[in-house]
Amino acid sequence: MPQLSCPEWTNDQEPFDKLDSIVKAAATIYEFILRQNLKKYLLNHGDLKTWHGKLFRDVVPVPYYAGNYRSADPRHPCLNVDNEVAGVPGAPFQEVPKRMAQFSEKLESVTLDTGKSVATPKSPELRLKAAAQLAAFAAGGIIQIHPFLNGNGRIARLTANFFFNRYGFHMPFYVDRPSVGTEYATACNAAMVSGNFGPLFLYFISVLAR
DSSP: OOOOOOOOOOGGGSOGGGSHHHHHHHHHHHHHHHHHHTTTOOOOHHHHHHHHHHHHTTTOSSGGGTTOOOOOOTTSGGGOOOOEETTEEOOOGGGHHHHHHHHHHHHHHHHHHHHHHTSSOOOHHHHHHHHHHHHHHHHHHHHHHOOSSSOHHHHHHHHHHHHHHHTTOOOOOOSSOOOTTSHHHHHHHHHHHHOOOHHHHHHHHHHHHO
């Protein structure tokens, strides 16, 4: 039997945000964010797959790399792989679909609880804290699991933007990556290594407060 050939998706260092396809796709995602937040939409992991598919469909070497999780699905054999960042592993590929479904359920619960906590008038400081907590949980969960073969950081930042916008704050991230070695990188490492989202929360607080 011939050995399966799975092209590496090595373009992650390229300036994706300069490509027309990425820019156009990001624009549609931001339209979704602005429109759905008016309805208090409950973001779910299916939305994340849709975003990933839109962003990367024109730049991946294998079509199904875009919009699909790493998994044991025999239809997508090149996604039957583990991944890591700087030696820190994401979730095993066999566990990704289940963990993302559990993450989605928890995200809905946390979103609803946060909505109740800010239903009455709150000070700007408390609203900022609520937005940063929710964004850190959402983005941190994606970073920890690393469900996609590539592009996880961009999806995490778009998700953070979703919750910043939901509570009336600006959206500080586009599809580019903050500089390596920054506070953001350190916070992401803590999320991947131990599921500690505290540093990410503090980083988001500092970004929103600027």
